[in-house]
Structure formats: C-alpha cells, structure tokens
Amino acid sequence: MAKRRLVVIGGDATGMSAASQARRLKDPDELEIIAFERGHFTSYSACGIPYWVGGTVDGPDALIARTPQEHRKRSIDLRMRTEVTELDLDRQQVRTRDLESPSATERWTGFDDLVIATGARPLRPPLPGIDAPGVHGVQSLDDGQALLDALSAAESSAQEGDARRAVVIGAGSVGVEMAEALVRRGYQVTVVDQAEQPMTTLDPDMGRLVYEAMCGLGIHTVRGVAVTEIRTGSDGRVCAVATEDAEYPADIVVLGLGVRPETTLAQQAGLPLGASGGLLTDLSMRVRGQQHIWAGGDCVEVLDLVSGRTRHIALGTHANKHGQVIGSGVGGGYATFPGVVGTAVSKVCDLEIARTGVLEEQAREVGYQFVTATIESTSRAGYYPGAYPMWVKMIAERRTGRLLGVQIVGREGAGKRVDIAAVALTAGMTVEQMTALDLGYSPPFSPVWDPVLVAARKAAAEVSRDAAGQR
Structure with missing residues (x-):
C-alpha cells in the first residue's frame, strides 16, 4: 500500500491534536504528516493569554503544551513560520510561503488528506488610527x-x-x-x-x-x-x-x-461556509461534500444541540475535541463530534460569569415559547465564612418544562456550577427533573438547596403556573 500524506494547516489545538492522533493510529511508513504554522508557537493555550499579561501565570512557555521539537520527535514534519496562501483542491495541493525567507519562497505541497485548522481572526474595525502603535x-x-x-x-x-x-x-x-x-x-x-x-x-x-x-x-x-x-x-x-x-x-x-472564523483560503477554494462565515462539516468533521478534507477549531461552525442551528464558538475545548475526531478519521478509526450546548465561563477580577444553552433572544429566534426564573442565593451556606451572593437565571420551555438555558453571575464558586446545567441540557432534562438531582452538599460548598436547584424549583413553578393559565 502506498504511503499517504496528511497536510495540516495550523499548528495549534485542532491541527496538532489531529496530527498527533493520526500518528498514534498510523506509523510513519503508512502516513506522512506535514503541518504548516505561520506563527512562532504551537499547541498553546490562547485562553491563558490574559492571565499571562496580568502576571497571574508565567508565559509563554507555561502556556505551551508541546513545542515544535516535541512534535517532530513524534515523526510530524512541522514547518514553522510557513504560511499557506492557496488551496488547489483539483490537484490536491497547497501553496506555501516561507515567512523567514528574504525572497518569501513559495512552493506547492501535495496531499491525500487535508486538515484546515486556520483558527479565527480578531475583529479590527476600519477606524481612523486602528493600526497606530499601542x-x-x-x-x-x-x-x-x-x-x-x-x-x-x-x-x-x-x-x-x-x-x-x-x-x-x-x-x-x-x-x-x-x-x-x-x-x-x-x-x-x-x-x-x-x-x-x-x-x-x-x-x-x-x-x-x-x-x-x-x-x-x-x-x-x-x-x-x-x-x-x-x-x-x-x-x-x-x-x-x-x-x-x-x-x-x-x-x-x-x-x-470578538473574532470571526479565518476561512479566507476555504472561501477562495469554494468550500461551504455557514451564516457566520465558518466552515460547515459533518459529524466526523469532514468538510461537507468532501471526502478527504477535514476542518475544526475556531474556523468551523458547530451544531447547537439546543437551537438546532450551527454556531461559531471559538473555544479551545471544542478545538481539541475536533482534532481528536479528525485524527481518528484520518488514521482509519471512527469518532464523531455531536455538537455543543453553548457552555462558557469567564471572570473579571473575582466576578465569575457563566452561561449555557440559549438566551431569551436566541430562544425567540428559533421559535421557542418559554418562561424564565431568576434567583439570588449564596455560594455557600449563609452562615459559613466566605458565602457570596450568586444570581442564577433559568430559561425553560413552556408546557414541557425542558431546560433551554442557564446564566450565572457571582463570586467564588459560581462559575463552574454551570456544568450542572450543561449536563442537564445535554440529557434533555426538564426543570422539574433537575429539582431532584442528587448534588453534593456541605456548608463550605453550598447551601442545603444549591442555587441551581433553587432556580430549577422556581422555573418549574413558573412552568406549572403557565400551564394552569393556559387551561
């Protein structure tokens, strides 16, 4: 059997996860892997940049999961400071430019399988002075x-x-x-x-x-x-x-x-894009209509399991999973990425902010009728030191009571509570079912009724009240 060649565009989460997973499944004598990265770093945590800038964590080395040298030791031909400038899908080739070459040397490289992991680009509006130093x-x-x-x-x-x-x-x-x-x-x-x-x-x-x-x-x-x-x-x-x-x-x-999918190359090659400009793929992360072209990470749109629509969500968690799925497919295995429920968490100083599922406006856009419930509680038992206020908002479908979305704002202990709701959304639970969840309790960690369960109880009551009003 002739050796196949995998070409990867992008050396961060999706690209190098795909390359690494494909290498685990295929030896170098079966699969040659060439990856192109235009920057100076690979396999890094972009999410950690604000904390590096703020001095909370060291960088950049601490933010790098694997260096170019480590990838090369695994028989991945990783070419840094090399930009892909064109895709020729008919000839199955990519044109590249060496950014360190004084003459900007360009060459064509053929592929049997191609992974597009070009990430996203920050929005930079055309304002006067936008390109000024500083x-x-x-x-x-x-x-x-x-x-x-x-x-x-x-x-x-x-x-x-x-x-x-x-x-x-x-x-x-x-x-x-x-x-x-x-x-x-x-x-x-x-x-x-x-x-x-x-x-x-x-x-x-x-x-x-x-x-x-x-x-x-x-x-x-x-x-x-x-x-x-x-x-x-x-x-x-x-x-x-x-x-x-x-x-x-x-x-x-x-x-x-914010950012937008970096899909300039894909668009020029005529590959399918969604409403937000991200590449459209099937469950195995193959680009729709293509057998040997794959895409993942911040340059794709993913299925929102709550709204049923595709969305662009730029998160490293998804990007790494996409890479694993792609690498399995390229390597002859089988894996799928079924979609997301839109979970995200962030913070500003000691304020934690989290959401999952749809917002009210998104629920209206897809045609849901819903009720909402917002509660104020505390992160711990009220008598325990360090109990901070926490607000939880819950959105549930009218009549059925199915959970549609949760938002949480509070101090320490607030943000990761959104994971309870993310699991409930994935399982298709109703807010009534959520009230019976067996969550851990101890005064240092939560009140007797966890804030998420308090919100679920209130949402369930709203659903019942709404149903009674409809009769």
Whole structure:
C-alpha cells in the first residue's frame, strides 16, 4: 500500500491534536504528516493569554503544551513560520510561503488528506488610527508577547507617580478578561462597548449585574456608545479613544471585539461556509461534500444541540475535541463530534460569569415559547465564612418544562456550577427533573438547596403556573 500524506494547516489545538492522533493510529511508513504554522508557537493555550499579561501565570512557555521539537520527535514534519496562501483542491495541493525567507519562497505541497485548522481572526474595525502603535489585538501568543513588550516599554518610560491608562474596546469575554489583566498591572482601565450591557453572551438583565460589579471593581465601563476614532499624539502613538461625545485618554488600547472564523483560503477554494462565515462539516468533521478534507477549531461552525442551528464558538475545548475526531478519521478509526450546548465561563477580577444553552433572544429566534426564573442565593451556606451572593437565571420551555438555558453571575464558586446545567441540557432534562438531582452538599460548598436547584424549583413553578393559565 502506498504511503499517504496528511497536510495540516495550523499548528495549534485542532491541527496538532489531529496530527498527533493520526500518528498514534498510523506509523510513519503508512502516513506522512506535514503541518504548516505561520506563527512562532504551537499547541498553546490562547485562553491563558490574559492571565499571562496580568502576571497571574508565567508565559509563554507555561502556556505551551508541546513545542515544535516535541512534535517532530513524534515523526510530524512541522514547518514553522510557513504560511499557506492557496488551496488547489483539483490537484490536491497547497501553496506555501516561507515567512523567514528574504525572497518569501513559495512552493506547492501535495496531499491525500487535508486538515484546515486556520483558527479565527480578531475583529479590527476600519477606524481612523486602528493600526497606530499601542493598539493591540489578542488572539495568539505572538499577540500576547507584543502586548507585554508594549506594556513593559510604556511602564519603563513613565515618570514616577504618572497614571497609567488603558482603554479596552469591547466588553465580551476577552474584553473583560483583558480589563482584569490591566487592572492587575496597575492601570486605570476604561472599557468602551457598543452594547447597552457588558457580556452580550448573557441576557441584558444578567449583563447589568456584570456592569455593576465591574464598576465596583474600579473599572470605568462606558455602555451603548461606538468608538469613532483612535487618536494619536505627535509621536504617532495612541493617546486616546474617541466616541461621538467623549474622549478617553490611553497609553495602551486593547481590542476585545470578538473574532470571526479565518476561512479566507476555504472561501477562495469554494468550500461551504455557514451564516457566520465558518466552515460547515459533518459529524466526523469532514468538510461537507468532501471526502478527504477535514476542518475544526475556531474556523468551523458547530451544531447547537439546543437551537438546532450551527454556531461559531471559538473555544479551545471544542478545538481539541475536533482534532481528536479528525485524527481518528484520518488514521482509519471512527469518532464523531455531536455538537455543543453553548457552555462558557469567564471572570473579571473575582466576578465569575457563566452561561449555557440559549438566551431569551436566541430562544425567540428559533421559535421557542418559554418562561424564565431568576434567583439570588449564596455560594455557600449563609452562615459559613466566605458565602457570596450568586444570581442564577433559568430559561425553560413552556408546557414541557425542558431546560433551554442557564446564566450565572457571582463570586467564588459560581462559575463552574454551570456544568450542572450543561449536563442537564445535554440529557434533555426538564426543570422539574433537575429539582431532584442528587448534588453534593456541605456548608463550605453550598447551601442545603444549591442555587441551581433553587432556580430549577422556581422555573418549574413558573412552568406549572403557565400551564394552569393556559387551561
């Protein structure tokens, strides 16, 4: 049997997980693996970048799961600083460019199987001054290192007693995490967001809790306004962020506006894309309509098991699972990725923020009729030291009572409680069934009735009340 060749585009979570899993199943004399990565790092935790910037964790080495050398020892031909510039699907070739070559040498490489793991790109709106020195996106370890270098330079040149000012544009997960990182470095932080409340991954009523907490943490949060310009000083560096009505001084600007799937190559090759621009795949992570082209990670859309629609969700948890599924398929095994329920958790300073399932607006979009219930409880027994307030919002389908979504905002012990709801969503449980869940109890960990169960009881009562009103 002739040796096959697997080509992987992208050296992070999906790409190298796929390559590693395929290598476990196929020896080098059966399968040649070539991977291309345009950056300086492989197999790293992008989710850890805000905590590296804030000084909570060391980096970049601590954020790297496997180095290029470790991958090569496993008989994976990993070529760093090499960018794929074109896909020729008819000839089954990719064109690459050596980014370290003065002449930007290009060449074609053939493949039998292709993995597209090109990730996502940060949103960078075409604002005046957006490319000025001092404006940073944060998506890769290279981005994180560039931001750290800029922060160090600004801090070393500042006069003693001078205020250090940072503006974060966008109040999604990355935005609030970067706000925390900058607070930890001693900056006066302003977050400017176009939405009426931070964290649009939450319903507005829960987002308001986040806003109030951020203000309490000393983060100046400006809501419902659009940035019109990033202003620069006489030296060409950023000096302020402007809206229609105000100006916010800044020594550093961080973009936290979210990401979009990086599917430029796929689009040019005519591969199928979804509503948000991500590649569409089947359950085995094959690109739809293609037998030997696979895709995963932040460049694909995944099935939302609650709404029944495809969504773009950029998370390392999914990316690693995609890689395992792809590697199994390439290596002759069998695996599938059935979909997600939309679970995410983040924090800003000591505030934990979590959600799973659909929001109210998403539920309406897909045609659900629903009831909601919001409760305030505590993370531990109220008499136990360190019991903090916690808010849980639950969305359930009318009449059936099936759980549709949960949002949680609170301090220590709040965020990971969302996993209870994620399991319940995956199992298709009703809120009535959830009230009987046998969860662990001890005063240091929860009240007698865990906050999630309290919310489920209230939601179940709303379902019953609604059903009675319908008769």
